[in-house]
Amino acid sequence: MSSTSEVGHAKNVANLQKIIQQVSTYSLYNPPIADITVASLQTLYTDANAKLTDVGDKRNANKNTIVARQTAFKNLSSTCTSIINLLEIVGLPQGTLDQARSLVRTIQGSSGKSNTPVEDGKEAPKSSSTSRQSFSSKAENFGLLLQMLSALPAYTPNEDSIKLQNLNSYHESLRAATLLVDQTESELNTKIIERDRILYTEETGVYAISLKIKKYVKSLYGATSPEYTTVSAIEFTNRK
Structure with missing residues (x-):
């Protein structure tokens, strides 16, 4: 993946359009290679802009x-607390109760929270607690807790929110929310690869093409010409 910033990628594409507009005004600009003709450059710009x-x-x-996903998981901790509160009064063997408590502790982790505000669309910053569970891990452990509940005849809550059928539906919603994040992240990664390919591939990427344009203008007008000075000042950044 490119380490160039998102602004840097967009600037490269914007400057491609700028250099195309500039060389289009040069009467001598008639390159002998197809990939830096004005027509080819315009196609490259259209494709690169589409990838952005x-x-x-x-x-x-x-x-x-x-x-x-954050919204879906918001009530998971309080739901687990309600489940444990009920289990503590239905006369379960101590070992069974301890097992349920262990699962809930794993799901909930430490109560330590960060006061750092969450930026729009980003994950909440992780606390320094010993629990750094991923969302998928929390959903998996919640599923294990529900499996335990399904085997307990004494688990017969009157509250709709913690009835087993509703808990199973909630569990499925957690899994679905997590899978959607994974899916959209994979799709994003693929598009980033495609963008980087059109911007930074050797010989044919936007950065490589910009160097060819500048060298050709230099060969036409000379290193000290205003034509070359103008295009050489149009900056392009290669990925690091």
């Missing part, structure tokens, strides 16, 4: 699923 748009769309989709 694709990345932006997939990034927004990923952010939206992250927010949705």
Whole structure:
């Protein structure tokens, strides 16, 4: 993956359009190689700009699923607390109760929380607690807790929110929310690869093409010419 910032990628594409507009005004600009003709450059710009748009769309989709996952998991801790509170009064063997408590502690982790505000669409910063569970791990352990509940005849809550059928539905919603984040992240990664390919591939990427344009203008007008000085000042950044 490129370490160039998102602003840097967009600037490269914007400057490609700028250099195309500039060389289009040069009467001598008639390159002998196809990939730096004005027509080819315009096609490259259109394709590169489309890849930037694709990345932006997939990034927004990923952010939206992250927010949705945060919302889905918001009540998980309090739900587990309600379950344990009921289990503590139904006369379970101590070993069974301890097992349920252990699962809940794993799901909930430490109560330590960060006061750092969460940026829009980003994950909440992790606390310094010993629990750094991923969302998928929390959902998995919640599923194990529900399996335990299904085997306990004494678990017969009157509250709808912790009835087993509703808990199973909630568990499925947690899994679905997590899978959507994974899916949109994979799609985003693919679009980033495609964008980087069109911007930074050797010989044919936007950065490589910009160097060819500048060298050709230099050969036409000379290193001290205003024509070359103008195009050489249009900056392009290679990935690091």
